[in-house]
Amino acid sequence: MRSIPLRLWALAILSALLQVLPFPIAGPAPLWRRLFCWFCLTPLLLALVSHDKAGRSLRPAQTAMLAYLSGFLWYMGNCYWIYQTMHIYGEIPRVASVGILILFSLYVALYHALFGALVGLLRKKLSVQTVLWTVPFLWVGVELARALITGFPWDLLGYTQVDNLLLTRLAPWTGVMGLSFVVAFVNVLWIARIPYRKGKSLVPGIAVALLLVLTVDLVSALRNIPKSPTSASAVLLQENINVGAQGAIVPESKEQMLTAFTELSLHPGFAGQATPAITTKPQIIAWPEAPTEFIDGDPIFRSTLGALAIKAQTPVVVNSISIGPRNPSGHHDEYNSADFFQPDGTYAGHYDKMRLVPFGEYVPYKPLFFFAGDLLGSLPFVPGLQRRLFPSGGKQYGVFICYESIFGDDIRRFADDGAEVLVNISDDGWYGDSSAPWEHLDMVRMRAIENGRWIVRATNTGITAAIDPLGRITATMPRHIRGSIEVKFDYSTGKTFYTRFGDWFGWLCAIVAALLLAIAHTKRSGKVVKA
Numbered sequence: 001m002r003s004i005p006l007r008l009w010a011l012a013i014l015s016a017l018l019q020v021l022p023f024p025i026a027g028p029a030p031l032w033r034r035l036f037c038w039f040c041l042t043p044l045l046l047a048l049v050s051h052d053k054a055g056r057s058l059r060p061a062q063t064a065m066l067a068y069l070s071g072f073l074w075y076m077g078n079c080y081w082i083y084q085t086m087h088i089y090g091e092i093p094r095v096a097s098v099g100i101l102i103l104f105s106l107y108v109a110l111y112h113a114l115f116g117a118l119v120g121l122l123r124k125k126l127s128v129q130t131v132l133w134t135v136p137f138l139w140v141g142v143e144l145a146r147a148l149i150t151g152f153p154w155d156l157l158g159y160t161q162v163d164n165l166l167l168t169r170l171a172p173w174t175g176v177m178g179l180s181f182v183v184a185f186v187n188v189l190w191i192a193r194i195p196y197r198k199g200k201s202l203v204p205g206i207a208v209a210l211l212l213v214l215t216v217d218l219v220s221a222l223r224n225i226p227k228s229p230t231s232a233s234a235v236l237l238q239e240n241i242n243v244g245a246q247g248a249i250v251p252e253s254k255e256q257m258l259t260a261f262t263e264l265s266l267h268p269g270f271a272g273q274a275t276p277a278i279t280t281k282p283q284i285i286a287w288p289e290a291p292t293e294f295i296d297g298d299p300i301f302r303s304t305l306g307a308l309a310i311k312a313q314t315p316v317v318v319n320s321i322s323i324g325p326r327n328p329s330g331h332h333d334e335y336n337s338a339d340f341f342q343p344d345g346t347y348a349g350h351y352d353k354m355r356l357v358p359f360g361e362y363v364p365y366k367p368l369f370f371f372a373g374d375l376l377g378s379l380p381f382v383p384g385l386q387r388r389l390f391p392s393g394g395k396q397y398g399v400f401i402c403y404e405s406i407f408g409d410d411i412r413r414f415a416d417d418g419a420e421v422l423v424n425i426s427d428d429g430w431y432g433d434s435s436a437p438w439e440h441l442d443m444v445r446m447r448a449i450e451n452g453r454w455i456v457r458a459t460n461t462g463i464t465a466a467i468d469p470l471g472r473i474t475a476t477m478p479r480h481i482r483g484s485i486e487v488k489f490d491y492s493t494g495k496t497f498y499t500r501f502g503d504w505f506g507w508l509c510a511i512v513a514a515l516l517l518a519i520a521h522t523k524r525s526g527k528v529v530k531a
Helices: 006-020 031-036 042-046 060-080 081-091 094-108 110-123 128-150 158-160 167-174 174-187 205-219 252-265 299-312 370-376 402-406 406-418 437-453 498-500 503-525
Strands: 194-196 198-201 232-238 284-286 316-326 332-341 345-351 389-392 395-401 421-426 455-459 465-467 473-478 483-489
Touching: 006 042, 006 060, 031 042, 031 158, 031 174, 042 060, 042 110, 042 167, 042 174, 060 094, 060 110, 081 094, 081 232, 094 110, 094 128, 110 503, 128 503, 158 167, 158 174, 158 437, 167 174, 167 284, 167 437, 167 498, 167 503, 174 205, 174 503, 198 205, 232 252, 232 465, 252 483, 284 299, 284 421, 284 455, 299 316, 299 332, 299 345, 316 345, 316 395, 316 421, 332 395, 345 389, 395 402, 395 406, 402 406, 402 421, 402 437, 406 421, 406 498, 406 503, 421 437, 437 465, 437 498, 473 483
Parallel strands: 232 284, 232 455, 284 316, 395 421, 421 455
Antiparallel strands: 194 198, 232 483, 316 332, 332 345, 389 395, 455 465, 465 473
């Protein structure tokens, strides 16, 4: 790769840094930093359509390497919390934790490399301007591949617009990938030429880009959209159980936790404070995913939760470990589950988590991360196989657990099956005070927007919140405290276009990208005339 000019490597690195900025870094991303999304890809695109030292167009291998470097650095910056999770909470040595982060970034950056290679392939026979207009289709097609192949669609480009009340109107139609397309398109406008009379001019491209950027951000700043109506309430518990070896809380017995959590469910507030009992019957009580290790079949656990449901006269959702039949190795399969108790105390069954957390609940690609398997030990969970709803009081509840929230095409199936409100239970304590809890929250908010559903979210250490169908947080409580909060929400039976058809837009972009590659290949064979 010696023939690649140094300035092109510099552009790839600059793009990586700019791609980090629009996302949360150590807390929620401020609106001014979201602005960087509108030109974060531009330096990389400039590099990919440039020439080598001999004045020739870059080969696909060269464009792939430039994009690979950019992707690797972006993942190192965006997912730096993997080191913290592995070292502090997983008790893995520093060197091994750094190794996991590096290997992970090297692996998932292959998608950036794929994007760069596709740009290089098209550039071999198509003009620079034609290639640039294909970029949004290529980018979204690669995002779809991230979701389908690796199963890690974390922080897609469109999530930078979760606060944009104008642009998110696309999400109920296209999902988050439609927003990614718009952001990638604006990035292209900065360097693409638009035909103007007999010649070509760069000015219209810049003008259109500026107009789009100013419009969407000015509209986003107008926070005068009315509040979403509510007709129901939920009590959300935040258990605040410290995760891993660094936890300072004295370990509690399961009986002590059940007693404390039951009291907070009946008397919303902060632990240790005298609070009155709830005055109106909530429609649901939700306990978060947390390392309580409650066993689904434990008689004490079931009787305690059943008694809580009867006393509150409302359904209760709580996290547990479900024990399955013996597997071929002679051990029982274990599932990360959400149990549901009816208002009369009846145990209504459980939903088993279908998307497990890499390195937290299983080791992905064990041949690559062979040392991580030894360090993490025998991870117990296996994925669930069936999605289910819980009916109660004439309403349908869809419950999803933690990491599942980043898969839009999965969550929309709950709404498509008839869920009238979505309940998210999560344990973000493993992330500490890194960017991850806020990144995760943005993705949960996007699920509410895509499906036009309220989401009530109970987390172990925060961020516990109620989210309206526009993705706005209507109620929340401070992080890192034990307590509970009563929030308002509403039910909905309508289905958005995205709820019905899922990631159709991502598939459309992937098909367009494939057709473009086929056309480019045909042109190399001399079967079509030059455009």
